[in-house]
Amino acid sequence: MNGAQQIVATLKQQGVEQVFGYPGGAIMPLYDALYDGGVKHMLTRHEQGAAMAAVGYARAGANRGLKVGVCIATSGPGATNLVTGLAEAQLDSIPLIAITGQVAQPVIGTDAFQEVDVLGMSLSVTKHSFMVTDVKELKRTIEQAFEIATSGRPGPVLIDVPKDIQLAEVEESLAYVASAKPATAPNASSLAQAKRLISEAKQPMAYVGGGVGMANAVSELRAFLTDSQIPSVSTLKGIGAITEDQPYYLGMLGMHGTKAANLSVQETDLLIVIGARFDDRVTGKLDEFAPDAKVIHLDADASEFGKRREPDVALDSDLKLTLPELHGKCDIAPWQATVNQRKHDFAWRYDHPGAHIFAPAMLNELSKMINKDTVVACDVGQHQMWVAQHMQFDGPENHLSSAGLGTMGFGLPAAIGAQFARPNDTVINVSGDGSFMMNVQELTTIKRAKLPVKMLLIDNNRLGMVRQWQDLFFNGRFSETILDDNPDFVKMASAFDIPGETISNKIDVHAALQRMLNSDGPYLLHVLIDAEENVWPLVPPGVANDKMMEDC
Amino acid sequence: MQHSLTITTRSQADVLERVLRVTRHRGFLVQSMHIEHEVQHLPAGYAIELTVTSERPIAHLTNQLVKLFDVEQVTLKQLQAVASPEAAIA
Incomplete structure (x- = not known):
């Protein structure tokens, strides 16, 4: 057995069934081992596509028996092309293993070809x-990488493997001793303090983030909210952890959050932060965010405590263990009535004049047409915010959105990865005309793998979110955001044997969505919308969340 | 504000880069640095004496340093060891 064969064998031992990648010179021994090694490999048409597909695989497969996404690339440009995918996984805490080929050790540091x-x-x-420098270390390095990627706050781990290590015969392997600390119970005195704050609060609010899904603590969160009846809001990455029918759930907070959520968070006297991190897109002007609130902060990563807001109580244990300990009834009827009234008063409206397709209404309609196990993988921009605002999800693994990094081009390869993780579920990439072109080469991957991925392409011939900001904050100087030279998207899809259609009138929306959902294979629904549509509400930069701009 | 730290690490060739990268990125300026490798009291690692300045609370740095996989202990001079993230925010 050589090093490359040992990589494949160790991946199998780790339970890996599917990897994504792109071959090249320095990774050829590993591709030779993959040829008949028993691990399925999906060729993408760009290494960034492989990384994003692996992220989508890990995210959609979370809490469903799958854990880690794996991507493979060669040295030099192969590895540099992975970087955005690694950053994506780092910012959204996704367990990812990246294996890169490296030039042989004797030429490392000589500016060798593709080094x-x-x-x-x-x-x-x-x-x-890691960079592996001794083939004896290879197996245990991979084992260690999986442990690091999946333990505590998950994240991406890269293993760089020089070509000579891949080709070297394995005569012995050093044993790996697992070092990850087991999940710890919450500190008793902190817990008591947290429970006291909750019992004393008159206007508590649960601020729920992506950490809940990553900790597989969705059911514990729901039980806590149901038992306490504490009102709740969600971050972009937390969407799906709470369902719409949860009493006093106000939707997303922050820059494009609901008015009910932002106004209520500003008034809360106790913010219970659950797997969230006071991201700037959430807080607006930090000094004025929830100004009267005490803070209980629950997170798997203690470095988040005090990074942006000092907590009154920090609980750095596993959310699965902590949340059940916080149960208790709260006497907060007036507060519940207030948030309910706001939820009612500021509910989304979908009446819209004219024949133009109103994307929020279309997405809300789509949301009602799909079943709860459908995965939606977004790209980044206006359509992403409309999905977050107007679609409902049951489980964070069903809403794949590039939250931390905001990576245009994420959606299509993430949808591909999700379809591999969940072959029996419907997977829809909701994209914009700017984002779609960022990884459009992956249409070939859909064709090659015969994937039934649906694509809902919302096209305003603009980089819509940047255009919106230019309109609002840069005196309407539309610098490089007019994309009136887009290709004919339906014709382009047809070149990949993907059927599709274009619609531009709202009376056609329901039937077209139905055709897309009913199609056996992939389908592109190209939807033309008005270029002037904006995402509302919007908290402008540098102000508090209660000073949001509304339709203007 | 100036702070002095002692950091002990595993003996990995890349660990110094990691420590310095985190220090810079989290907003701390290195004033002085002294490194010893595989010394008597630390036969398989680095001992790093680091003095930094920043307007930011030192916990913003120590909490990140203790997360580095190859960092074994971070001690604020004349203060308690901050070997774990929990201790680092104490």
């Missing part, structure tokens, strides 16, 4: 990274 210092490059975009 880049990948370990150095990886430092800021991974949870950890």
Whole structure:
């Protein structure tokens, strides 16, 4: 057995069934081992596509028996093309293993062909990274990488493997001793303090983030909210952890959050932060965010405590263990009535004049047409916010959105990865005309793998979110955001044997969505919308969340 | 504000880069640094004496340093060891 064969064998031992990647010179031994090694490999048409597909695979498969996404690339440009995917996984805490080929050790540091210092490059975009310098270390390095990627706050781990290590015969392997600490119970005195704050609060609010899904603590969260009847809001990545029928759930908070959520968070006297991190897109002007609130902060990563807001109580244990300990009834009827009234008063409206398709209404309609196990993978921009605002999800693994990094081009490869993780579920990429072009080469992957991925392409011939900001904050100077030279998207899809259609009138929306959902294979529904549509509400930069701009 | 830290790490070639990268990125300026490798009291690692300045609370740095996989202990001079993230925010 050589090193490359041992990589494949160790991946199998780790339970890996599917990897995504792109071959090249320095990774050829591993691709030779993959040829008949028993691990399925999906060729993408760009390494970024492989990384994003692996992220989508890990996210859609979370809490469904799958854990880790794996992507593979060659040295130099192959590895540099992975970087955005690694950063994506780092910012959204996704368990990802990236294996890169490296030039042979004797020529490392000589500026050899396709040589880049990948370990150095990886430092800021991974949870950890390795370069293997002895084939005896290879197996245990991979085992260690999986442990790091999945333990505590998950994240990406890169393993750089020089070509000579891949080709070396394995005569012995050093044993790996697991070092991850087991999940710890919450500190008793902190817990008592938290329970006291909850019992004393008159206007508590649960602020729920992506950490809940990553900790597989969705059911514990729901039980806590049901038992306490504490009102709740969600971050972009937390969407799906709470369902719409949860009493006193106000939807997303922050820059494009609901008016009910933002106004209520500003008035809360106790913010219970559950797997969230006071991201700037959530808080608006930090000094004025929930100004009268005490803070209980629950997170798997203690470095989040006090990073942006000092907590009154910090609970750095596993959310699965902590949340059941916080149960208790709250006497907050007036507060519940207030948030309910706001939920009613500021409910979304879908009446819209004219024949133009109103994307929020269309997405809300789509949401009602799909079953709860449908996965929606977004790209980034206006359509992403409309999905977050106007679609409902049961489980964070069904809403894949590039939250931390905001990566245009994420949606299509993430949908591909999700379809591999969940072959029996419907997967829809909701995209915009700017984002779609960022990884459009992956249409070939859909064709190659015969994937039934649906694509809902919302096209305003603009980089819509940037255009919106230019309109509002840059005196309407539309610098490089007019995309009136877009290709004919339906014709382009047909070149990949993907059927599709274009609609532009709202009376056609329901039937077209139905055709897309009913199609056996992939389908592109290209939807033309008005270029002037904006995402509302919007909290402008530098102000508090209660000073949001509304339709203007 | 100036702070002095002692950091002990595993003996990995890349660990110094990681420590310095985190220090810079989290908003701290290195004033002085002294490194010893595989010394008597630390036969398989680095001992790093680091003095930094920043307007930010030192916990913003120590909480990140203790997360580095190859960092074994971070001690604020004349203060308690902050070997774990929990201790680092104490």
